Amino acid sequence: MGVSSRPFPPGAYPVVVIGSGPGGLQLSHALREVGIDHAVISQDPAPGGMFRRWPHFQRLLSWTKPHAPVERGTRAYERYDWNSLLTAKAAARALQPTFMDGSSYFPSRPEMEANLGAFAERAEVAVRYGCTWTGTRVEEDARGTSFVVETTDGAYRCRILVLAVGVAEPHVPDAPGIELAHHYGEVRPAESYADKRVFILGKQNSGFELASGLLPWARQIVLSSPSPTSLSVDTRSLVGVRARYLQPFEDHVLGGGVSVLDASIGSIERLPDGDLRVHLHRSDGAGELAIDADEVIAATGFTAPLLDLPELGCQVFGASRLPVQTPWWESATLPGVFFAGTLGQGARGLRKHGIPANSGAVHGARYNARVLAQRLAEERFGMGIHRPGIEPETLIEFLASEIAKAPELFHQRAYLTRVVTVDSTVGLKDDGVQPLAHALDAGGPDAIAVTLEADGSGAIYPVLYTRIAGAVNEHPLEPDPLLRYDTPEMRAALQGVVAPVLRASGISAT
Amino acid sequence: MATREELVDALAGFTLFGDLTRPQLTSVVHLMEEVLFAEGERVLRQGLTGSGFFVVLDGEASVVVDGTERAKLTRGDFFGEASILLGQPPIADVVALRPLQCLVLPGPQLEQFLINNPKVLYRMLQAQTRRLQSAQRFRS
Numbered sequence: 001m002g003v004s005s006r007p008f009p010p011g012a013y014p015v016v017v018i019g020s021g022p023g024g025l026q027l028s029h030a031l032r033e034v035g036i037d038h039a040v041i042s043q044d045p046a047p048g049g050m051f052r053r054w055p056h057f058q059r060l061l062s063w064t065k066p067h068a069p070v071e072r073g074t075r076a077y078e079r080y081d082w083n084s085l086l087t088a089k090a091a092a093r094a095l096q097p098t099f100m101d102g103s104s105y106f107p108s109r110p111e112m113e114a115n116l117g118a119f120a121e122r123a124e125v126a127v128r129y130g131c132t133w134t135g136t137r138v139e140e141d142a143r144g145t146s147f148v149v150e151t152t153d154g155a156y157r158c159r160i161l162v163l164a165v166g167v168a169e170p171h172v173p174d175a176p177g178i179e180l181a182h183h184y185g186e187v188r189p190a191e192s193y194a195d196k197r198v199f200i201l202g203k204q205n206s207g208f209e210l211a212s213g214l215l216p217w218a219r220q221i222v223l224s225s226p227s228p229t230s231l232s233v234d235t236r237s238l239v240g241v242r243a244r245y246l247q248p249f250e251d252h253v254l255g256g257g258v259s260v261l262d263a264s265i266g267s268i269e270r271l272p273d274g275d276l277r278v279h280l281h282r283s284d285g286a287g288e289l290a291i292d293a294d295e296v297i298a299a300t301g302f303t304a305p306l307l308d309l310p311e312l313g314c315q316v317f318g319a320s321r322l323p324v325q326t327p328w329w330e331s332a333t334l335p336g337v338f339f340a341g342t343l344g345q346g347a348r349g350l351r352k353h354g355i356p357a358n359s360g361a362v363h364g365a366r367y368n369a370r371v372l373a374q375r376l377a378e379e380r381f382g383m384g385i386h387r388p389g390i391e392p393e394t395l396i397e398f399l400a401s402e403i404a405k406a407p408e409l410f411h412q413r414a415y416l417t418r419v420v421t422v423d424s425t426v427g428l429k430d431d432g433v434q435p436l437a438h439a440l441d442a443g444g445p446d447a448i449a450v451t452l453e454a455d456g457s458g459a460i461y462p463v464l465y466t467r468i469a470g471a472v473n474e475h476p477l478e479p480d481p482l483l484r485y486d487t488p489e490m491r492a493a494l495q496g497v498v499a500p501v502l503r504a505s506g507i508s509a510t
Numbered sequence: 511m512a513t514r515e516e517l518v519d520a521l522a523g524f525t526l527f528g529d530l531t532r533p534q535l536t537s538v539v540h541l542m543e544e545v546l547f548a549e550g551e552r553v554l555r556q557g558l559t560g561s562g563f564f565v566v567l568d569g570e571a572s573v574v575v576d577g578t579e580r581a582k583l584t585r586g587d588f589f590g591e592a593s594i595l596l597g598q599p600p601i602a603d604v605v606a607l608r609p610l611q612c613l614v615l616p617g618p619q620l621e622q623f624l625i626n627n628p629k630v631l632y633r634m635l636q637a638q639t640r641r642l643q644s645a646q647r648f649r650s
Contacts, residue, residue, distance in 0.1 A: 173514060174513060174514075174515060225540065226533070226536045226537040226539075226540035226541075227537050227540040227541040262537070263533075264533060264536040264537070264540070281532070281533040281536070282533060283533050283534065283536070283537040284533075285531050285533055285534060315546065315609070317544055317545060317546035317611070318543065318544045318545065318546075319514070319544070324546045324547075324548055324609075326548070332548035332551075333548070333609075348545065350555075350558075350560065351562065351614075351616070352558075352559065352560030352561070353559075353560040353616065353617060353618055354562060354615075354616020354617060354618055354619060355616075414560070437552075440552075440555065440558070441551075441552050441555075453560075455559075455560065455618075456616075456618045472557075472558075473557065474557065474558050474559060474599075476559070
């Protein structure tokens with residue numbers, strides 16, 4: 001089946017995936033790799049999802065290093081390449097650096113779109129494009145629940161529905177006159193803001209991205225939201241405005257003409273001369289502010305476009321209306337509906353020290369997709385996933401190697417973990433990569449779970465969790481400022497943590 | 511799911527935030543994140559580092575120490591602050607008994623938040639003193 005034809009006509013499939021952005025492409029390919037038959041439909045005409053349109057000012061926030069300390073195309077290289085999708089096919093691995101021209105390590109939007117298009121082609125991800133999801137029905141029969149997915153091409157029936165439709169519905173806050181603002185999604189080319197006074201509602205990355213792009217054009221830029229700007233260099237995480245969008249902030253603190261305010265929106269009105277006036281309440285309680293502007297842009301985020309699923313029982317939460325999920329990305333209130341791509345952010349994980357997983361970005365969601373595909377294969381389709389045994393004398397080497405090289409643990413810190421189960425008769429078994437919340441909360445046999453974590457201090461350090469007779473304990477290991485974790489000291493520290501677990505099962509590692 | 515205005519209204523009714531002006535409440539709602547935990551989900555984990563400060567908006571949770579339920583938490587209650595203030599892991603699990611809607615502030619932000627909002631700090635101190643008094647009565 002060629003990828004350019006229209007595969008997957010309406011009908012019954014074991015799994016239906018909706019979406020052809022990185023989330024949908026990665027999940028479809030991961031399902032194919034484990035052998036789960038499924039259909040993929042998308043309203044778009046081509047692969048790429050949001051990267052077919054955004055970011056406006058043409059470069060991504062996530063980097064790819066064409067030249068890294070490890071060989072391109074290896075598993076370890078994924079740490080340095082945040083934008084390529086994952087596959088066992090050599091010809092489709094590490095594609096992003098092949099589309100970059102050396103002018104930046106942040107790929108441009110067209111370079112990302114080319115990367116995703118090439119992946120769909122070389123990994124042979126078939127999608128029925130131009131097929132729009134219009135509604136959903138839930139039906140019960142003797143075998144359980146099935147979903148009927150209505151589309152512009154007809155109805156699809158499945159027992160497992162996976163949504164990878166992004167968090168792409170523009171969100172604007174309630175305020176009188178808000179209709180006088182236009183949303184981030186409707187921003188025009190930068191030059192059309194030449195010599196204008198621009199008011200930007202919102203101080204997250206999208207607001208600062210616009211302000212950065214408009215610096216050479218706008219006469220005045222004011223950004224406002226109720227709470228102070230959080231910067232990623234301060235939080236030492238991806239929380240906050242990223243370093244590459246900081247220029248408007250520096251302009252503000254040096255008095256260059258950009259203003260960054262802590263105030264909430266009261267209303268927007270059009271004045272008789274055509275100007276817009278934005279009324280604000282200062283967060284420090286010091287009173288009201290009125291700012292005149294030619295343009296008001298709402299960089300106030302996006303929500304999940306879940307269509308009728310909330311009415312069917314899929315509970316959502318938060319400003320982005322993300323679906324409430326189990327650690328395995330299944331709706332907690334509408335079983336059988338799963339989420340891939342940025343929607344997977346609804347499975348929050350532990351959020352230790354306030355640091356979220358990277359599920360809202362390609363470099364996090366791509367691993368979630370692979371873990372989800374394996375979970376579906378094992379739990380829903382009864383397919384065996386090879387879980388290799390580990391000889392006790394190689395356990396330390398295995399753990400040290402995962403800490404030093406595993407991209408899943410590096411990119412999804414305190415969110416995904418590698419689990420080794422320990423059994424006195426079966427021995428040690430590599431139980432694969434799992435959500436940490438599941439590994440900690442679901443109980444089970446004695447086990448060792450390894451992950452990397454960060455606490456906002458700037459350090460990235462290994463953490464082991466041990467479970468002995470149901471009791472879970474946490475063992476953070478010493479951080480190394482150069483992230484050198486494949487060392488004799490690390491092996492000695494690992495030995496100290498795992499020895500009691502092995503002893504409890506009567507396993508000797510020597 | 512609630513709108514920002516509804517969240518502000520909810521906080522305005524809680525003793526902890528009762529002294530804040532509406533713009534200050536709006537700022538608090540903007541700073542904290544709304545989360546919803548499914549029934550049976552663990553919100554706080556006994557003995558594990560890195561948790562946050564939670565304010566219950568709706569639902570019910572159980573405070574469990576070593577497998578034994580010690581208390582229940584409902585709308586307006588808050589938890590998680592003790593382990594953050596002391597720099598130690600929580601001494602209890604908190605588990606959602608039914609869908610639990612909370613506002614959460616990451617642990618590392620709590621100190622600055624309380625410094626910026628001394629009236630919340632005062633109300634929190636009052637609540638802690640009441641808890642201490644009640645524990646002492648229980649012991650005597």
